[in-house]
Amino acid sequence: MSDQQAEVVIVGAGPTGLMLAGDLAEAGVETLVLEKRGAGISNLSRAFGVHARTMEMFDARGIAEELLSRGGARLPGIRLFNRVSLHLAELETRFPYLLMAPQYDVERVLLRRATDAGARIRYDCAVTDVEQADGRVALTTGRGRFTAAYAVAADGVGSGVRKAIGMPYPGESVLESIMLADVRLAEPPAESPAIHGVNGAFCFVADFGDGYWRVFAWNSADQRGDDEPVELDELKEAARLAFGTDFGMRDPRWISRFHSDERQVPEYRDGNVFLAGDAAHCHSPAGGQGMNTGIQDAANLSWKLAAVLRGADPALLDTYHAERHPVGKAVLRSSGAMIRLAAERSKLKAAIGGLAAAAALSVKPIERKAMGMISGVGIHYGHGKDEDALVGTRARDTALADGTRLYEALRRGRFVVLDSAEAAPAAAVGAASAAPDGLARVVRPDGYIGWAGPDDPAAIRDYLETRTGER
Ligand SMILES: Cc1cc2nc3c(=O)[nH]c(=O)nc-3n(C[C@H](O)[C@H](O)[C@H](O)COP(=O)(O)OP(=O)(O)OC[C@H]3O[C@@H](n4cnc5c(N)ncnc54)[C@H](O)[C@@H]3O)c2cc1C
Numbered sequence: 001m002s003d004q005q006a007e008v009v010i011v012g013a014g015p016t017g018l019m020l021a022g023d024l025a026e027a028g029v030e031t032l033v034l035e036k037r038g039a040g041i042s043n044l045s046r047a048f049g050v051h052a053r054t055m056e057m058f059d060a061r062g063i064a065e066e067l068l069s070r071g072g073a074r075l076p077g078i079r080l081f082n083r084v085s086l087h088l089a090e091l092e093t094r095f096p097y098l099l100m101a102p103q104y105d106v107e108r109v110l111l112r113r114a115t116d117a118g119a120r121i122r123y124d125c126a127v128t129d130v131e132q133a134d135g136r137v138a139l140t141t142g143r144g145r146f147t148a149a150y151a152v153a154a155d156g157v158g159s160g161v162r163k164a165i166g167m168p169y170p171g172e173s174v175l176e177s178i179m180l181a182d183v184r185l186a187e188p189p190a191e192s193p194a195i196h197g198v199n200g201a202f203c204f205v206a207d208f209g210d211g212y213w214r215v216f217a218w219n220s221a222d223q224r225g226d227d228e229p230v231e232l233d234e235l236k237e238a239a240r241l242a243f244g245t246d247f248g249m250r251d252p253r254w255i256s257r258f259h260s261d262e263r264q265v266p267e268y269r270d271g272n273v274f275l276a277g278d279a280a281h282c283h284s285p286a287g288g289q290g291m292n293t294g295i296q297d298a299a300n301l302s303w304k305l306a307a308v309l310r311g312a313d314p315a316l317l318d319t320y321h322a323e324r325h326p327v328g329k330a331v332l333r334s335s336g337a338m339i340r341l342a343a344e345r346s347k348l349k350a351a352i353g354g355l356a357a358a359a360a361l362s363v364k365p366i367e368r369k370a371m372g373m374i375s376g377v378g379i380h381y382g383h384g385k386d387e388d389a390l391v392g393t394r395a396r397d398t399a400l401a402d403g404t405r406l407y408e409a410l411r412r413g414r415f416v417v418l419d420s421a422e423a424a425p426a427a428a429v430g431a432a433s434a435a436p437d438g439l440a441r442v443v444r445p446d447g448y449i450g451w452a453g454p455d456d457p458a459a460i461r462d463y464l465e466t467r468t469g470e471r
Contacts, residue, residue: 003120006032007309009139009148011127011161013037015047015103016277016294017154018110022061023302025117026413029309032148033119034141036126036155046180047103047291048206048214049075052088053376054292055095056397057299058109060410060447064095066109072100073209078193078374086371093377094397094407100208102182103291127155130164132271150305152274154298157261159279165270171263171332174284175339177223179230179238181255182212186248194243201241212253216285217242230255260284260339262332268321274301281328286338287374289331296376297324303413303445311469323381334373381448388439390452395443399434406431406443415450415464416443422457427470 008024010017013035024031050058050067058064074097076089089096115121122143129140130151137151139161153161162169185205192213193206200220205213217238235255236246264281268274277294301320308314372378383391398406398418409416415428420440424430428442442451442460444467451463464470 003032004144004146006030006120006146006148007150008032008305009034009137009146009151011035011139011151011153012155012159012277012279013107013111013121013123014154014156014277014294015106015110015291016279016298017152018107018114019057019295019298020152020154020276020302021119021121022110022114022117023298023413024306025114025119026061027303027306029306031114031119032146033114033121034125034127034139034146035121035123037123039121039123046285047106047288048100048208049288049292050099050101050106051288051292051375052091052093052095052097053379053394054295055099056093056377056394056407056447057295059094059397059407061113062411063109063113066112067101067106068099070101070105071209072105073192073207074099075192075206078195086367086374088371088375091371091375091377092396093375098288098375100206100214102208106291127160127164130161130273132165132273135272137272149309150272150274152276152301152305153279154277154294155279157263157278157282159275161273162265162275162279165273167265167267167270167275169263169265171261171282174260174262174336175218176259177218177225177257178260178285179215179217179235179255179257181215181230181232181235181249182208182253183215183232183235183249183255184211184251185213186250187245188213188247189243196242199241201238203239203242205239205247213247215239215249224257226257226259228257230257262336264325264328264332268297268325269317274305274317274320276301276324280324281332283332283335284339285335287331287335289335289374289376292376293328293331296327296379299446300324307468313466313469316467327379330373334370388452390439390441390449393449395441395447395449401432401434407447410443410445410447413445415445415468417441417460417464418443420455420457420460422460425461425464425470427464427468 007030010033013033021031021033055064076097078086125141125143127139127141131138137148139146153159195204204216219238239246262283276297304316381392409429409431417424417428417430418441419436440455444450
């Protein structure tokens with residue numbers, strides 16, 4: 001294949017594009033990433049937290065330990081405005097916390113994995129146009145034309161691919177002039193993260209564990225354009241209003257201002273072009289779900305693209321929109337509710353409404369639902385009316401009879417057939433649970449249950465054939 005061609009071209013080497021590139025390359029798919037940045041120039045540290053479900057996905061790829069070894073703090077819970085508590089330590093997962101890890105660390109690990117697996121990356125290569133004809137996609141860049149069977153727009157919130165294919169991105173701007181910085185604190189708060197909002201301001205501080213703290217702050221009385229530089233004093237003033245102290249903020253390693261939009265494309269697919277990550281949805285940073293949702297989009301799409309390229313039923317690709325669009329919509333809703341709560345709570349005259357919302361959220365089942373959504377472990381894709389209720393739910397990690405774990409078995413990038421009497425077909429890995437419950441299950445490569453029920457080798461073979469093209 002010429003170096004201007006690939007089976008899949010991914011536009012954008014952010015967390016979404018790199019996760020997808022690694023998955024596809026490991027599955028043996030010819031993968032090319034086109035990135036407008038120069039080599040070695042990293043994205044700014046926007047996201048700072050990796051949630052439990054994303055860690056599970058990294059575990060299923062053998063890269064969770066590499067990220068953990070960077071030593072980020074592990075936050076066992078999040079408390080919002082002294083009212084709402086998310087007890088992440090109670091989550092049933094190997095990773096019951098929010099891992100503080102700057103986005104560039106996550107990207108570094110994903111980049112290493114993708115290139116080790118054989119994905120090619122072309123830097124200084126901005127995509128300016130996209131055409132589709134005869135089942136192929138052609139992408140125009142300053143370095144010539146690239147063609148592929150499929151292309152994925154992982155080029156972020158300003159996606160040029162999205163514009164080139166004429167896909168709308170409806171939504172609205174939610175909050176302007178949010179300040180963001182990584183600073184040292186002379187007098188850190190007793191707990192991390194600490195979030196508070198009164199006097200028309202809110203502020204969030206969280207410990208990275210490397211001597212720096214991430215700060216978000218907003219002051220309704222001091223609203224400026226995105227391009228206006230942020231002074232440390234402006235940040236301190238918002239913190240003082242919200243917390244009554246600026247914690248002795250100093251030495252910012254970087255500081256910026258942004259506005260928060262809520263937008264989502266109506267379709268995650270246009271012919272042979274797919275949209276993922278911020279190119280498909282964006283929302284407030286409250287809850288820290290943007291990067292996590294993009295990485296999970298990639299995990300959902302990668303095995304489907306690889307399977308269809310190897311002969312699986314092409315209808316499988318439509319399930320990407322069907323499964324991930326509702327998740328994106330739910331994230332928009334929950335992160336929007338949180339940022340509005342923060343803004344409302346910070347204004348004295350609206351405090352009663354804010355407190356009422358917080359009080360409603362503090363009801364245990366709602367807290368648990370919010371925790372499932374934010375950590376990602378509660379996300380599920382639903383099931384057909386004749387299917388077992390387990391179908392579409394996240395497969396929990398499980399000890400296997402051979403002493404390993406389910407998420408280690410998933411590192412082969414294949415389906416795992418659990419507790420079936422028949423040997424798994426070539427397209428899957430067969431395994432026995434250490435404590436079987438009488439049900440057989442087929443776990444998809446992205447760690448969701450695809451089939452479940454009393455053991456039925458013929459039904460399992462049929463299920464796998466349509467999803468892999470192999471029998
Ligand atoms: C202030 C802030 C704080 C945030 N905090 C969190 C958080 O705590 N947790 C969280 O999960 N998320 C957070 N997010 C969101 C998170 O940063 C994004 O959701 C995430 O970066 C999206 O990843 P992506 O790969 O989809 O897009 P991006 O990271 O934007 O990557 C897109 C890539 O595409 C490249 N590109 C763009 N256009 C082209 C083109 N035409 N041709 C080729 N390449 C192109 C870009 O250079 C870039 O490398 C935050 C965002 C902001 C702004």
